[in-house]
Amino acid sequence: ASLVGSEMCIRDSIRIKLKRFRYALQSVPELSPEARLLRSLKYLQDMLGLLHDDYINTMMVEKLVAAHPKIQELRYEAALFSGWEQAKADAALEALPQQWEAFSSQLTEWKNKNL
Numbered sequence: 001a002s003l004v005g006s007e008m009c010i011r012d013s014i015r016i017k018l019k020r021f022r023y024a025l026q027s028v029p030e031l032s033p034e035a036r037l038l039r040s041l042k043y044l045q046d047m048l049g050l051l052h053d054d055y056i057n058t059m060m061v062e063k064l065v066a067a068h069p070k071i072q073e074l075r076y077e078a079a080l081f082s083g084w085e086q087a088k089a090d091a092a093l094e095a096l097p098q099q100w101e102a103f104s105s106q107l108t109e110w111k112n113k114n115l
Contacts, residue, residue, distance in 0.1 A: 008055045015048035037110050040103040047092040047099060054089035058082060 022041040025033040061078045068074050 008052060011048050012052045015045055018045050033110060037106045040106050044099055044103055047096055050092045051089055054085045057085050
């Protein structure tokens with residue numbers, strides 16, 4: 001299911017914060033992040049990015065189809081594209097809670113070792 005705009009803004013804000021945190025960890029060797037923590041951050045970023053892309057693509061496709069209502073082929077192709085994108089977004093959304101839990105656990109371990 002597509003996310004409403006406010007939910008997407010929150011998730012995209014989290015994605016950006018995760019990216020900044022990952023870059024900070026990578027830039028300061030004294031923080032000594034484990035590779036699995038960095039991979040987990042990157043995976044979360046990717047999943048949240050995929051959800052954001054789906055949201056943006058949905059809006060763009062809807063505008064495109066609305067701008068050309070007489071082109072039947074466009075509606076067909078838009079429906080195929082939207083279905084494909086939605087399936088990827090659904091899979092990302094399904095994986096997100098488990099990945100977030102893994103990241104949270106790894107972050108706690110890292111904090112206990114380094115802070």
